[in-house]
Amino acid sequence: MTVQGYDSRLDRMFFPKSVAVVGASDVPAKWGNLVLxxxxxxxxxxxxxPVxxxxxxxxGLKSYPSLKDIPEPVDLAVFTIPAPLIPGGIRECAAKGIHAAVIISxxxxxxxxxxxxxEQEILAAAREGGVLFIGPNTMGIASAHHSFxxxxxxxxxxxxxxxxxxxxGNLGLQLIKWIAHKQVGLAMYAGTGNETMLKTCDLMQYLGSRDEVKVISMYIEGIEDGRKFGEVARTVTRKKPVIALKAGRSQSGSRAAQSHTGSMAGSFATYSAMFRQSGIIQVMTPTDLINVSAAAAHLPIPRSNRVGIxxxxxxxxxxxxxxxxxxxxxxxxLPEYVIGELDxxxxxxWNRRNPVDVVGENDAALYLKVIGALARWNEVDSVIALGIVGRSRYVEDFIAAQVQLDSKLYSKELKLAVLKDQVQNEERIISGVAALQKETGKPIVVVGLxxxxxxLADTSNxxxxxxxxxxxxxxxxxHLSWYGRYLEESS
Amino acid sequence: MTVQGYDSRLDRMFFPKSVAVVGASDVPAKWGNLVLxxxxxxxxxxxxxPVxxxxxxxxGLKSYPSLKDIPEPVDLAVFTIPAPLIPGGIRECAAKGIHAAVIISxxxxxxxxxxxxxEQEILAAAREGGVLFIGPNTMGIASAHHSFxxxxxxxxxxxxxxxxxxxxGNLGLQLIKWIAHKQVGLAMYAGTGNETMLKTCDLMQYLGSRDEVKVISMYIEGIEDGRKFGEVARTVTRKKPVIALKAGRSQSGSRAAQSHTGSMAGSFATYSAMFRQSGIIQVMTPTDLINVSAAAAHLPIPRSNRVGIxxxxxxxxxxxxxxxxxxxxxxxxLPEYVIGELDxxxxxxWNRRNPVDVVGENDAALYLKVIGALARWNEVDSVIALGIVGRSRYVEDFIAAQVQLDSKLYSKELKLAVLKDQVQNEERIISGVAALQKETGKPIVVVGLxxxxxxLADTSNxxxxxxxxxxxxxxxxxHLSWYGRYLEESS
Known part of the structure; x- marks a missing residue:
């Protein structure tokens, strides 16, 4: 199916007031236990x-023999029972008035x-009963603002x-783990599995309509209706950045994709062209998928590909x-007026070139002057600041090396003062960078080595x-400047 | 200069029995203090x-007014004093019988x-006095087996x-920091600075002759004598892997290199051809320089580019x-006999393809059977094992998520048992991979996500x-398989 207009069953799926887990278990490592x-x-x-x-x-929760025995309304049914039992489960959903299901099995x-x-049977049963499901063969869904x-x-x-x-599922789960560890902030996650009913395209449309979703990241092996997908994408990318990793660009990768989710991988070049035309930012690795998405969620989009370093x-x-x-x-x-400012x-x-080499000086105020001069320079739309943050880690190393000695090279007080100074220096830089970013509307990316x-660092700006x-x-x-130019050219 | 034959002054430079630091200081953050x-x-x-x-x-050490006041023999002089004082310092070295110097200034x-x-003056003074120096404008040297x-x-x-x-210097220092943090193990480090006397080529030759050096990594902006360099490299790469990052491949990078160390960057394609012909493994980023070098130092070199996953x-x-x-x-x-073994x-x-998908099973013995079947398969020369190590980190997350609850979902004992089980599982895999690597002589690289x-993990194998x-x-x-084929084809 493709969602026609706004389907409120998607809200029930991702923001349920009540959930039944069919196949719930207290045996560790069983799916019905892991999900619960x-x-x-x-x-x-x-x-x-639990059912x-x-x-x-x-x-510790009361378990019910079946969905129909639950004495209260249920927004979402999650299935972890064996495949042959799912058609009956979907019919029970319909009978109980449950309109959304996640089929993990x-x-x-x-x-x-x-x-x-x-698979055909569950699709027919769902259509007949008015049940919208995601999967089967998915590792699940999440909505972080709903703590679900x-x-x-x-x-x-x-x-x-x-x-x-x-x-x-495996890759999607890894992406969420990275998002958690890097403290990027998750809005929602949808593992689409076999896409029997809900497709990536439907979910992109739904996520495009949700205000708490600022950026959409997609891992794609194959899409059935490329034309429809492109149309939806063109609308969504006007509102928010969409980043896609299309796997299976190689021969072996494409064969592996066919045997993995059974999807026809199609020509990689066709996908790339469709992404380009519809404003989707294309990346080649999962790392870039997270990096570009996280940056898109938190930084201004640069208007051009010109950079100051x-x-x-x-x-x-x-x-x-x-x-x-x-x-x-x-x-x-560098133009004369920037050179004059840096002089x-x-x-x-100093080298009087872009990249500007600050030749080893370690002074937050100086860095911020240079970064500021670059960010305010009207011929660049983004700035990279190399090697200035994260040095406190190395000050710690330095102190550790000193501590190996019993010597009086440095007193403990002096060591701690040096470390504190470095940490404060970095905090000043980060907060200054945030202020400059806000002032200029240009992304300033910091490389700590x-x-x-x-x-991500949080600041008041x-x-x-x-x-x-x-x-x-x-x-x-x-990637972001490609998107910035897409927005300008297509507006 | 170029080292003719074996120059014992290099041993004094990198393995000194005694060192004078000219410009030593007790003022924190001064060069003479940092180096000391x-x-x-x-x-x-x-x-x-200290001088x-x-x-x-x-x-806490006695300081001497000048080199000649030191009452004992000195192998190496390190200079951090201002440039105009260096010619006199080199002449003092000659007078004192010091034949090696590091000029940081x-x-x-x-x-x-x-x-x-x-710069011409110090070169002349050094030649006249028989002093071999590295630099000037270097951040220094290190030899880890000598704790120097x-x-x-x-x-x-x-x-x-x-x-x-x-x-x-800045980039070299960062490489050492990465080597330290990743516990790769350092043999020696040489920051060549302006290369007034000692050149990258001389050092490659010297390091090629040292038994404790298993792999040589080079960051290069420019080389004066490409023909000589290629000749030396051809000899060294027969004995050990040499990995090079040549910076300045772009127009702006090349201009920046000229203003940085004053080196003529030359055509990037010319460098690439010279590296290729002399068996130097070429990488494009500092991260790859360390990754490929570390792997070359610890893994067998694959004989072909065929991989099992x-x-x-x-x-x-x-x-x-x-x-x-x-x-x-x-x-x-996959050939029939490997499919049969995995059946x-x-x-x-299971998918019966390369990559072999073990579909989520979490069992060290099974993984090792699959990895073993791939490693022993005679049509591949290396193996990648994806997603099997490093999961204990996620088990910790899982437990942390449980601990957020006051619930009785899992007892503390059960949680710890799950974690311990995962950690032991990983240890079994690592040790089994090491054994298979030893048995087959093929590198098996593990990706933990x-x-x-x-x-690096240490095992008895x-x-x-x-x-x-x-x-x-x-x-x-x-990169390693390129080198493996170079060795085969040029032998």
Missing amino acids: TSILGWRYNGRVF NPKKDTIL SGFREAGGEGIGL ECLPAPTAPGPGGLAVISQS MTMGGGWGIIAADECEDSGLELPP SCLPQY NEGGLR GRVVYLSTPEEAVSILA | TSILGWRYNGRVF NPKKDTIL SGFREAGGEGIGL ECLPAPTAPGPGGLAVISQS MTMGGGWGIIAADECEDSGLELPP SCLPQY NEGGLR GRVVYLSTPEEAVSILA
Whole structure:
């Protein structure tokens, strides 16, 4: 199906007031246990009804023999029972007045044999009974603003603006884990499984209509109706950034995709063209999917591909410049007025080029002057600041190295003062960067040369994105500036 | 100069029995202080002599007015005094019988003006006095097996097989920090600075001759004598892997390189051709420089570009297959005998393809059977195992989510048992992978889908390399298999 207009059953699916888990179990590691503990473990505020005819209570909750025995209204049924029992389950939903279902169970089209017929049967039963379902063969869904996590492994991502649609459960789960660890903030997650009824396209449309969703990330193996998809995307991308990773671009990858979700992968070039024409930002790796999406959720979108770079060391500036040109970003030469401004604060022998090399000085006020001069320069629309944040980690190393000695090289007080100074320096930079970002409306991306990839810092002037390597920063700005130009050209 | 034959002065430089620091200081953050504390902080066993006419003691050590006042022999002089004082310092070295020097001071050719003449003057003085120096304008050197770290920021990397030559101090220092954090193991580090006397080529030759150096990593902005460099490289790469990052491949990067170390960047294509012909593995980012080098130091070199993949989830397998084809790696189809072997241990509906999808099973013995079948398969020369290690982190998350509840969902004992089980599972996998690697002589790279990039696990059968993402694993195997084929074809 494709959602026609607004389908309120999607609200019941993602924001249920009450949930029945059909196949609930108290045996650890069983799906009916994992999903139930995930829902309970994340402070879900609604009512939860385990359904299992063999038990009176499960995880401390009363268990019901079947859906129809539940004495209260149910918004959503989650199924973890074997595939052959699902058609009956869907008919029970209809009888009980449950209009939304998540079918986690596998054993349908993807398994072949009688699974193919079963899948047709549940689709027919759902249509007849007015039940909207997602799956089967999905790892589940989540809506973070509703504290509802119907997944096999809770990682409790904080609520935020990023929504994820994934045609792979395993990969989708990993994306949520990254979102949680990086504190990016999740809005909603939908694992689409076999897409028997609800398709990626429907979910993109739904997420496009939800105000709490600021950015949509999609992992795609295959799409049936490319024309419809492109039409929906063109509307959604006018309102918010949509980022897609299309897997199966290689021969072996495409064959693996066919055997994975049974999807026809189609020509990769066709997908790329459709994404480009409909304003979808295309990425090539899961890491970039999260990085670009997180940045899109928290940074202004640059209006052009022109970048100003400040670097703490010449080598890193060269590396960043190389990466920029590889990715289609331009580094305009510094105009006289910017050079004049920087002459007043940098050592006499500074390089007078973009990237601006601040030659090892360690002074938050100086950095902010240089970053400010670059951000206010009207020929660039984004700024990369290399090597200035995350140094406190290395000050800690330095202190650790000193502590290995019994020596009096530095007193404990001095060591702590140095570390505190560095940490305060970094805080000043982060907060100054946030203020400049707000003032200029241009993204300023900070590269700390620490490990661990993308991180976000919270300030009173909004979030600052910082990264481990120049290539991550460049990839983010290249993708966002592509979208910025798409918006300008198509407006 | 270029080292003719074996120059024992290089041994004095990197393995000094005694060191004088000319310009030593007890003022924190001054170069003469940073370098001295770095040497002292890393348990250097030799004698250390601060030289500073204004002080009697520095950091608890007796300070000498000049080099000639030191009453003992000195192997190495390290200079942090201003550039105009260096020519005199070099002549003092000659007078005192010191034959090796590290000139950290800047203000020479890279600063222009009278710095150009000063640089010629120190070269002449050094040649006349038989002093071999590295720099000027370098951040220093280190030799980890000698516990000697003459750098501005100690991070105390453990001793190991990786040697680094860097034409950028800032970038080189960052590489050492990564090596320390990732516990890759450092052999030696040389920051070449302006390369007035010692050149990257000389150091490559020297490191090629040292037994404790297993792999050489180089960050290069420019090389003067490409023919000589290629000749030396051809000899060294027969003995050990050499990995190079040539910066300045873009127009802006190339201009930035010229103003950074004053080097003529030359045509990037010319460098690439020279690397290719002399067996140097070329990488494009600092991250890959460390990743490929660390893997080369600890893994067997694959003989071909054919890879077998095991994945915990279909999506990740497709992503990895895409990355393989992009990078020139091949995924041969599974032959009947491997399919038969896997039929006996995988669920009936397994995909019977490369990548092999183990469909979510969580069982160390099963993983090792699959990895073993792939590693022993004679049509592939390396294996990627996706998503099987690093899950204990997520078990911790799971437990943390449970702990948020006051509920009795799981007892504390059960939670700890689950975590312990997962950790033991991972340990079994790592140790089994190491054994298979040893048995088959093929690299088996593990992708944990955790954050933080490359890590190494120690086992009684050698190191196992594990990574955060499929693209990191693919990049490593693509580069190593290129080298493996170079060795075969040029032997």
